[in-house]
Amino acid sequence: MSRLSTPSPEDTPEASEPILDSISAQLGFVPNMFATLASNPTVLDVVMTLQGTLSRVLDAKTRHTIALAVSQANDCDYCLAMHTYVSSELGGMSRDDIDLARAGSSIDPKRAAVARFAQQVVASRGQVSDADLAAVRGAGYSDPQILAIVTVAVQVLLTNFINNVNQTDIDIPAVSPAGTPG
Template sequence: MSRLNVPPPEEVPADSQRILDSVGAQFGFVPNMFATLASNPTVLEVVMTLQGALSRVLDARTRHTIALAVSQANGCGYCLAMHTHVATKFGGMSGEDVELGRAGSSVDPKRAAVARFAQRVVESRGQVSDAELAAVRGAGYTDPQILAIVTVAVQVQLTNFINNLNQTDIDIPAVSAAGTPG
């Protein structure tokens, strides 16, 4: 059961309601994470603005892979379920690639390097080794892209921390320990 209060619909601040309406149109429902964030319009706006801005960096599958790798590293069941749902339903990723993303890999060698690097960024709190930085560069990523990888990883970590603290009720198909839907 979630530990933070979700405002009832009639108590959602107007600024939050506008954002929730947009989220609902995108997903077909308002996921519990966003409903929880609605109690603080500024926090909801920050999360949504950050997600929107970061949708312009890297390709969608790479961002999904980072989200899966980071959410696994942080043990966030809610985010694993959400990112699995989004990656498969909207991102065209296979169940195998989702599972590999969680494990810090991918069917694509370049994305596998990103997944490993993103996990190391989180696990080391940004203090990656020269060899780890060289590996992601060796996979073909430029320094501006590496900045984007780190920023996406931190954005995912933000929602991981919120959902881990809240113990957000999973309102989308949960994932098994192996990372497959259900």
């Protein structure tokens, strides 16, 4: 059961309503995380603005790979379910690639390097080694792209932390530890 309060539709702050409407139009429903964030319109706006802005920094499959790798590293069940759903239903990723991303890899060698690097960023709290940087550079990523990878990883950390604190009720198909539908 979620530990933070979620406003009822009639108690949702007016400033949150257009953002929730946009989320509903995009996904067909308002996920519990966003319904909870709606209690603080500024926080909801920050999360949505950050996600929207970062949708321009790397291709979608790379962003999904980072989200899955980071969410797995943080044991965020809600984010794993959400990112699995979005990656498969909207992002065109196969079940195998989703499972590999969670494990810090990918069917694509370049995205595999991103997944490993993102998990290392999380595990080391950003204190990555020269070898970690060399590996992601060796996969073909420039320093500006590495900045984008770190920024996407931190954005995912933000939502992981929110959902782990809240223990957000999963309202999308859950995934098992092995990455198969729960």
